[in-house]
Amino acid sequence: MDNPKYMEITVSTTSSASDAVSDALMALGAAGTQILDRADLPDTDHPLHDWELMDQSVIDAMPEDVQVKAWYPEEEAARILETLAARLPLLRRTLSDPGTLKITTAEAEQTDWSENWKKYYKPFRAGKRLVIKPTWESWDRQEGDLVVEMDPGMAFGTGTHETTALCVEMIEEYYRGGAFLDVGTGSGILAICAGLLGAGDVTAVDIDPDAVRVAKENVEKNGLQGKVDVRQGDLIKGLDRSFDFAAANILAPIVCLLCGPLFSHLKPGSLFICSGILAEQEDTVRKALADSGYRVLEVRRKKDWVAFAAKRP
Numbered sequence: 001m002d003n004p005k006y007m008e009i010t011v012s013t014t015s016s017a018s019d020a021v022s023d024a025l026m027a028l029g030a031a032g033t034q035i036l037d038r039a040d041l042p043d044t045d046h047p048l049h050d051w052e053l054m055d056q057s058v059i060d061a062m063p064e065d066v067q068v069k070a071w072y073p074e075e076e077a078a079r080i081l082e083t084l085a086a087r088l089p090l091l092r093r094t095l096s097d098p099g100t101l102k103i104t105t106a107e108a109e110q111t112d113w114s115e116n117w118k119k120y121y122k123p124f125r126a127g128k129r130l131v132i133k134p135t136w137e138s139w140d141r142q143e144g145d146l147v148v149e150m151d152p153g154m155a156f157g158t159g160t161h162e163t164t165a166l167c168v169e170m171i172e173e174y175y176r177g178g179a180f181l182d183v184g185t186g187s188g189i190l191a192i193c194a195g196l197l198g199a200g201d202v203t204a205v206d207i208d209p210d211a212v213r214v215a216k217e218n219v220e221k222n223g224l225q226g227k228v229d230v231r232q233g234d235l236i237k238g239l240d241r242s243f244d245f246a247a248a249n250i251l252a253p254i255v256c257l258l259c260g261p262l263f264s265h266l267k268p269g270s271l272f273i274c275s276g277i278l279a280e281q282e283d284t285v286r287k288a289l290a291d292s293g294y295r296v297l298e299v300r301r302k303k304d305w306v307a308f309a310a311k312r313p
Contacts, residue, residue: 006031007077008108009084011068014099015039016278016304017091018066019251021101024091025070028080036067039303066099071108081105096280126165127172130193135221146196149221150189151214163275166300166307167249168193170273174297174309175199178244181265183235183258188215188228190247195224202228203243205235236262247273252281256288259310263292266312271297275307282306 013021015037022033072080081103088101123133126148133139135151167190175197182191185204194202202224206212215230233239235258242265248258255274266272272294277285282299285308289296294310301307 005074006071006108007074007080008106009070009072009077009080010104010106011070011084011088012065012100012102012104013068014066014097017095017098018068020091020095021068021098022070024087025068025084028070028072028083029076030070030072032071034069036069039066074107077105126168126193130168130172130196132168132189146193148189148192148196150187150192150218151221162302162305163249163277163307164189166275166302166305167247167273170298170300170307170309171245171247172197174271174273175245178267178270179203179242181205181236181239181243181246183246183248183262184250184254185215185230186211186249188218188230190249191215191228191230192218192222192224194245194247195219195222195227199245200227203239204228204230205233205239206230207232207234236265239265241265242267244270245273246270248276249274250276252277252285255285259289259294260292263294263312268312270312272310272312273307274310275305277306277308279304279306 009025011021011025018035018037022035025033084103092098092101123131123137123139126132129144129146131139131145131147132150133147135149139147141147171190171193175194177198179201180191180194180199180203182194182202182204185191185206188204191202191204204215206215209232212230212232219225219228219230235254244267246262246266248255255277259272259274262272274285279301286296289308289310293312295313296308296310298309299306300309
């Protein structure tokens with residue numbers, strides 16, 4: 001039986017706008033998206049660690065501009081392109097630096113895109129002990145390493161994006177035990193990190209059923225069944241318990257909406273790690289945290305992204 005035909009739609013953009021473009025493509029029913037951004041690769045001229053060295057062929061294969069690729073059934077392509085062309089002017093008005101937003105298309109079979117992204121995803125050290133490793137790659141384990149086996153599929157959260165990396169670093173630094181909540185778990189990476197750090201009571205929530213499926217599979221790959229409970233839900237709606245630690249790697253407006261309701265689900269002295277926040281949104285999120293009663297312990301930055309560690313008094 002022939003593989004089903006898909007249309008690959010590529011939008012040229014910038015690093016800061018790539019997530020918004022990806023969201024727009026997913027909203028049109030994409031079977032998946034892929035962001036190709038040279039900024040996500042280590043600086044080979046000035047690597048911070050030996051594990052940041054990368055084969056030059058991988059770097060050479062990356063496009064010069066930032067590209068967001070999405071795939072749709074071939075029979076839907078004409079409608080999708082028409083709708084996308086109508087929506088791009090809104091993105092241009094709402095994003096500070098959207099880039100060209102040039103659209104290109106190509107034919108593709110499912111096997112072309114469903115595995116193709118894996119060549120850009122390599123093992124790396126996300127914290128002092130935590131290592132994020134694709135399931136199809138090998139890693140020379142060092143003493144004390146906690147290796148997270150990941151197959152993100154089409155769910156967000158490979159650990160390579162600055163927002164996820166910031167959360168992983170801060171969870172490793174601040175988590176000291178107790179019930180852990182991961183809001184918007186995506187691939188499950190933050191919940192799995194907590195489990196490997198010793199958490200035996202982890203709740204991971206995502207509204208996307210595909211993300212829930214992927215996260216459950218990754219939890220099993222890391223042997224954390226019984227410790228990490230992955231469930232479908234809208235943020236914290238329906239949760240009737242309290243937690244000692246919470247993490248949310250989502251968009252800044254959602255962090256602002258979440259931090260107030262979350263406060264009542266955190267025990268006194270609990271910590272809240274949040275990211276997905278662009279640098280220009282830092283003050284807005286800081287105010288939302290303060291207005292909700294949190295005390296900001298630390299603000300950490302990577303490139304254009306910001307993460308907060310905040311405490312419930």
